[in-house]
Amino acid sequence: MRKKPWVDTLLENPPKFVHKDCKFVHQNITKEFERVHLEIGSGKGDYWILMSQANPQDFWIGIEKDTKVAAIAIKKAMDSIQNNQIFVVADAQQCLDDIQDAFVDIIHLNFSDPWPKKRTHKRRLSASSFIAQYHRILSADGQIIMKTDNKDLFEYSMVSFSQAGFVLEDMSVDFRRTFHEDAISEYEARFMSLNQPIYRCVWRKKSHG
Numbered sequence: 086m087r088k089k090p091w092v093d094t095l096l097e098n099p100p101k102f103v104h105k106d107c108k109f110v111h112q113n114i115t116k117e118f119e120r121v122h123l124e125i126g127s128g129k130g131d132y133w134i135l136m137s138q139a140n141p142q143d144f145w146i147g148i149e150k151d152t153k154v155a156a157i158a159i160k161k162a163m164d165s166i167q168n169n170q171i172f173v174v175a176d177a178q179q180c181l182d183d184i185q186d187a188f189v190d191i192i193h194l195n196f197s198d199p200w201p202k203k204r205t206h207k208r209r210l211s212a213s214s215f216i217a218q219y220h221r222i223l224s225a226d227g228q229i230i231m232k233t234d235n236k237d238l239f240e241y242s243m244v245s246f247s248q249a250g251f252v253l254e255d256m257s258v259d260f261r262r263t264f265h266e267d268a269i270s271e272y273e274a275r276f277m278s279l280n281q282p283i284y285r286c287v288w289r290k291k292s293h294g
Contacts (some may be wrong), residue, residue, distance in 0.1 A: 096159075103159055104171060106175050118143055128195075220290060234281055
């Protein structure tokens, strides 16, 4: 994706809902919100925007490290931004380090980079190093909801979450949902138009209570 001339200008002077790290996101969450959602790899922002609009009772944090697509997401949200949205332009690993323990209720992983070569599997968002961070930042009984078009990544992730002690709550190898239940991003719509299967799983953190 070619970089557009306005990207640097926008990111140098971003709107107030945009952050360069996760160090201060906790200050934006008030008791009025029921749950905190974290989408890692928000891309062009469709899912983050639509889900936060459909669920104003919850707080939504989007993270995207690619500045080109992050800028598109920010631009999309500028005219309709709500008080339950924050967008962070940063690397996920760096951001996770800054999030407090048990702060997030639901983590969303939508069409993450599959990193297909075996030597790059540790970069997958369902690799053990990331899962350990998810376990730390998730609240008791917190969830991870993952969608992907990549069968290999899905199978790898199913094993990874299971080995890490998460409990499988739901799984589909051909997931379709109506709009009001699960926002459909531009990326997902493309796969649906090609009749390609979408894999989805929902995992819950084990409660120790």
